[in-house]
Amino acid sequence: xxxxxxxxxxxxxxxxxxxxxxxxxxxxxxxxxxxxxxxxxxxxxxxxxxxxxxxxxxxxxxxxxxxxxxxxxxxxxxxxxxxxxxxxxxxxxxxxxxxxxxxxxxxxxxxxxxxxxxxxxxxxxxxxxxxxxxxxxxxxxxxxxxxxxxxxxxxxxxxxxxxxxxxxxx
Numbered sequence: 338x339x340x341x342x343x344x345x346x347x348x349x350x351x352x353x354x355x356x357x358x359x360x361x362x363x364x365x366x367x368x369x370x371x372x373x374x375x376x377x378x379x380x381x382x383x384x385x386x387x388x389x390x391x392x393x394x395x396x397x398x399x400x401x402x403x404x405x406x407x408x409x410x411x412x413x414x415x416x417x418x419x420x421x422x423x424x425x426x427x428x429x430x431x432x433x434x435x436x437x438x439x440x441x442x443x444x445x446x447x448x449x450x451x452x453x454x455x456x457x458x459x460x461x462x463x464x465x466x467x468x469x470x471x472x473x474x475x476x477x478x479x480x481x482x483x484x485x486x487x488x489x490x491x492x493x494x495x496x497x498x499x500x501x502x503x504x505x506x507x
Contacts, residue, residue: 375493
């Protein structure tokens with residue numbers, strides 16, 4: 338039974354737990370979508386150093402979902418250089434598999450959109466793997482739509498990502 342779910346800003350001291358969460362949730366999200374050789378290189382240790390730096394960057398914001406005081410999901414944002422009316426970026430939204438389907442991803446997204454709105458953002462954008470149909474449906478249910486932009490990323494092999502965006506209501 339799931340107890341209290343709390344979303345709070347990740348602090349610089351959370352770098353260790355966030356790195357572990359990033360690695361586990363990344364594996365959960367991409368287990369059947371990305372090559373195993375690539376996924377095997379995504380470890381807590383490989384993520385923790387980056388977390389330590391990003392949690393000190395004032396242009397970025399990360400919120401962690403804690404369940405029973407354990408990290409279960411997170412959302413990361415990048416704020417635009419311009420103060421008002423710019424587009425905020427959702428750079429990551431991940432949840433451990435055991436918490437999928439409970440509305441927690443939707444709560445994380447709402448938290449992220451609230452932070453972007455507070456920073457004066459009029460739109461939010463994100464990138465999603467073209468072949469990640471589940472994530473695409475999730476974002477579409479939350480009002481995101483593909484804007485026609487694509488890019489190729491290397492994740493062991495070349496993969497296409499689609500750019501999604503949505504307006505942020507005032």
